[in-house]
Amino acid sequence: MTRSTTANAGQAPPGRRSPRSRAVRWALLVTAVLVLAVTVDAAVLTGRIDRAAVTPTTGPGTTWVLVGVDSRAELPAGASAEQFGTTDQVPGARADVVLVVHSDGDSSTVFSVPRDLVLNTGETTGRLALSWLDGPQATVDALCHLGVATDHLVSVDLAGFAAVVDAAGGLSVDVPIPVRDPVAGLELTEAGRQQLDGRTALAMVRSRQPEHRVDGEWVPAPIDPDGRASAAGQVVDALADRVQESLVRPWRLQRVAWAATDALTVDHGTSLPDLAWLARADLAPVSVLPVGDPVNDTLLRFPSPATATALSSAGMSCDG
Numbered sequence: 001m002t003r004s005t006t007a008n009a010g011q012a013p014p015g016r017r018s019p020r021s022r023a024v025r026w027a028l029l030v031t032a033v034l035v036l037a038v039t040v041d042a043a044v045l046t047g048r049i050d051r052a053a054v055t056p057t058t059g060p061g062t063t064w065v066l067v068g069v070d071s072r073a074e075l076p077a078g079a080s081a082e083q084f085g086t087t088d089q090v091p092g093a094r095a096d097v098v099l100v101v102h103s104d105g106d107s108s109t110v111f112s113v114p115r116d117l118v119l120n121t122g123e124t125t126g127r128l129a130l131s132w133l134d135g136p137q138a139t140v141d142a143l144c145h146l147g148v149a150t151d152h153l154v155s156v157d158l159a160g161f162a163a164v165v166d167a168a169g170g171l172s173v174d175v176p177i178p179v180r181d182p183v184a185g186l187e188l189t190e191a192g193r194q195q196l197d198g199r200t201a202l203a204m205v206r207s208r209q210p211e212h213r214v215d216g217e218w219v220p221a222p223i224d225p226d227g228r229a230s231a232a233g234q235v236v237d238a239l240a241d242r243v244q245e246s247l248v249r250p251w252r253l254q255r256v257a258w259a260a261t262d263a264l265t266v267d268h269g270t271s272l273p274d275l276a277w278l279a280r281a282d283l284a285p286v287s288v289l290p291v292g293d294p295v296n297d298t299l300l301r302f303p304s305p306a307t308a309t310a311l312s313s314a315g316m317s318c319d320g
Helices: 019-048 128-134 136-146 158-167 198-206 227-246 250-263 272-280 305-313
Strands: 050-052 062-069 095-103 108-113 118-120 125-127 152-156 171-175 179-181 186-188 192-196 211-214 217-220 264-267 286-288
Touching: 019 250, 062 136, 062 158, 095 128, 095 136, 095 198, 095 227, 108 227, 118 128, 118 136, 125 128, 128 136, 136 152, 152 158, 152 272, 158 198, 158 227, 158 250, 171 198, 171 227, 186 198, 192 198, 198 227, 227 250, 227 272, 227 286, 250 264
Parallel strands: 050 264, 062 152, 108 286
Antiparallel strands: 062 095, 095 108, 118 125, 152 264, 171 192, 179 186, 179 211, 211 217
16 A cells, blocks of 8 residues: 555654744743743832822823932932931932923823922922922822822932932933032033933932033032923933833843832832833923022022913813
């Protein structure tokens, strides 16, 4: 009896799988391992995030409030208490940087809100920065009176911010003129594109008394009431660029995620997928929210008609 020459057409000899079959099995196995790893990693990362008891406020679209707090409880690696002060010298925590990210589903607006803006919480009136001393909810309520809802609240301390910047590989920013601020620990002696590590980026955000080098001499920089908010916006823009770059570099993304989840405190309604959305979002550049001029010789500033116009033009309001 003659064996048919087509009986095993397209098949490997008995007991052996074809290369294609082995490739498919390996692909499925690798996919399963990756899914398991991502699931386990996500569970671990979620467990590292601290939570704050905050009642969100509502408004159109989705609004994130990102707060950089100046608690001295944790200092950046290598920093000294002489430079930053101790918890006894600087008790509590203030909202040193406040960024508002608003999305209507099609586009986004990002404002850096001046920390010395005077706002009403309904019970008290005071600077936005100081509202955090009464807890995150006081800051959320103050922003609502301004017209900014808070769907998601994210805060990070000094040490956490520096650690995230370092995990992202540092930041690249434009320095138009050499600048220093010994009190903040800032010293950039060259103009042009600069690569900043975490401590230097933090110093740039915290600088209050900058000096510029002009004709070889360090002189006080011109007073700019929006200077600190502008610097915060510039640094956060650069950090957002680095995070976006990390999305195609898994090894760096893992470092950033590990550092960020250890540094962040969020409200109970904000999940890891929510944070992942924020990291991937194509955000508009940061602009400073327009407010009134400083009052007399103080740092105090009040909302102005331009404030209301900017917020309404961005589609923002707060229903409480």
